[in-house]
Amino acid sequence: MKFTPLLSAILLGTFSFTAAAATFTVEKTATGGAVVKIDGEFFTEYVVDQANKPYLWPIIGPGGQTMTRAYPMKTVEGEQHDHPHHRGLCFGHENIGGYDTWAERATFGDKPNAKSEERVKHLGAIKHRELKDIQAGETAAFTTVADYVDASGKKTLEEVRRHTFKVVNDTRLIDVDIDLIATEGDTLVDDKKDSGLSIRVPTNMAVEKEKKERGTGKIINSEGQTDADAWAKRATWCDYHGIVDGKHVGVAMLNHPKSFRHPTPWHVRTYGLFTANPFGLQSLDPKSESGALTLKKGEKLTLRHRFIFHLGDEKAAKIAEAYADYAKEP
Template structure:
């Protein structure tokens, strides 16, 4: 099913957003801001890096649910991996070019000069839809380009926002389309749909943060494991809050492997089968002209741990939807 059809079925529970009113408007810098009942929920930023991303994102209690760096310096935050911007998608090698990292990722290390030569970008082209109401929708088209601006593939991205008193939800539906001919999508560890959680929530902060997935793997043991969902929860500004990412059964290579790190990175990566040590043979694939990879995920920003957030139940409802 193409994204244009998905937009018509984006409301997954009528009661979820009954009390919320959304507005979605363009920003002065070419992105879009989503507000719920007049308050910012999330901003789609298109002009600050080599890929678009969502930042900030505010959870159900009004707390910021991603690390602020590198967009903003906050005392006490870890300032590593500057390409871990909010909620984003990237891949180290599609058609030989890298949209996961950015120039600041490499510093002055001469060993990384070769990777700099292959640094690409995801260039926002246009919004096909920006709508509010009982949910918010951002539907964007982007081009993956090489350093000279030549298009490698195209992307359709639908972001659908919901809210109620207990949770806030973002559906991220991405189609990667071989619009320019056959292209190689490589087996890479650094690839997929990511969010960088607040530092206080990270396991390494030792303040009670925890990773757990649908199969019961926890913390560092969740890395490289396949699971239907994964949840990261811990303290944020005096409250115990969580972020769950759900992988829909229709998504490419479901159940997805997870590149989840105790320092706070949280990535659904169905591409890096050998680099995530799931198999010895490469998981690289040739995407023929006109073919597409369909990626379907739901983020749930919730109170408490995965049990309080009823993430297992939420996944069962999500899995029954047509995406």
């Protein structure tokens, strides 16, 4: 009996079915941001006009769950409503050039005290200026240019940020590479706890919810430190996972060896804040020397991180192996 080449390959076990590669699209929004889709389905939006800094929100994980808290962009019953400046996936710093892009006016409520009133005076902004170098297809990418400005709108620093989006097996990846450039003159980058690249995870995925109610989450880093013990510790990666909409999912953040002050300390909280902070050395550990530095005019500081949105815990997602691969990338 004669068999077709396809049937022969199947019978001999030499044929395998390969899932089609994901197809990304990037669509500019009317406000200057961008929507990223995978196979026509929403993945995330780069929002540029709703706060004093841009951010990605919401982010949809590989299981279909929303991997970012909705507040303050949307009020959802049962969510934590603290820290309105924790917007999706964002970058902020309490003091670059004397001004704060971590907090925003809503951070301090209607009746700020003397301490918070002083911080309000020093609120700055990361003003989106340009979106360029858009790529789409099996991966997606775009570059943004932004100005850091003081309370009066005067430019203090320039930022160039590259976002790259990928699907690898059953994970979704977002690379965020940031250059902070002292274009306007010598610029202080201060030692502050409230600084760095962040994501605010869904409330139910937190280790602890409001009023110390236990959530479903777990924090673990590359050194094996977990939950509250992972706070302020240096590690090459950190993972936050738990139950969202009935499924065990998580997000890992990887710190590339070429990133500023690798391995970074992690400002990761049991209530759901997840931040890589290489700036606040003494703020996170009083025994450490100050992390404050001055960028001379024309100098730049580079941050490189990868977010992996995955199913299961860090072992099921093979985060240690994924980090080893990421660390080899030039």
